[in-house]
Amino acid sequence: MALAFDTGDSGFLSLSEDFMHQLNKITVIDLLCKGNGSSSTGAFGNEKQAEKHLIRFATFDIGKAKFKNIITQTTKNGVSAIGTKLLDHGLVTLDYIHKKFYFEPKLQVTDLNEKRWPFELSVVGNKLVIGVVWDKDASQKVKPGQQIVAINDIPYPEVNLCEILNKPSVFTGMETAIVTLKEDDGSLRKVAFKKEYL
Numbered sequence: 001m002a003l004a005f006d007t008g009d010s011g012f013l014s015l016s017e018d019f020m021h022q023l024n025k026i027t028v029i030d031l032l033c034k035g036n037g038s039s040s041t042g043a044f045g046n047e048k049q050a051e052k053h054l055i056r057f058a059t060f061d062i063g064k065a066k067f068k069n070i071i072t073q074t075t076k077n078g079v080s081a082i083g084t085k086l087l088d089h090g091l092v093t094l095d096y097i098h099k100k101f102y103f104e105p106k107l108q109v110t111d112l113n114e115k116r117w118p119f120e121l122s123v124v125g126n127k128l129v130i131g132v133v134w135d136k137d138a139s140q141k142v143k144p145g146q147q148i149v150a151i152n153d154i155p156y157p158e159v160n161l162c163e164i165l166n167k168p169s170v171f172t173g174m175e176t177a178i179v180t181l182k183e184d185d186g187s188l189r190k191v192a193f194k195k196e197y198l
Contacts, residue, residue, distance in 0.1 A: 037144030
């Protein structure tokens, strides 16, 4: 399987839905759950809300390195690529003249399994919102596009997209969180969430 290295992608692995369907035919991925919403933002704005898939690669080799339990979400129209989070795990050399890619891993085997929130964050305008909702329990509590006005009583009346994309997640260091949501009628509601292994 050949993938591009996308220096503009801060994640580990991006996968288009079309590519996921090709991989499904050879059973190299596990479908963990489906969700609905929008979590990608680019130069032309937010992607449209759509069905998403959260999938896992049990193993994924890059050169001599083996990565276990890579979890990623699909995009409708995106490009399948390895992102710059790979740099956390080794040295990447790009030889543009000879069109070569080299990766020197810190470890020969790395397990990337981690707890996840039941939803993804996104930004609409200057508002922090629920992007994709993953599990059935969470879908009873929140919906895509719903504004988050505070997390653990830290207010987020407005956010800067560049800061959200380039700084650590607002959930960094948290295993549980009380999220204050704005309802359609303007009222506020607090909901407790926790990270879990899938």
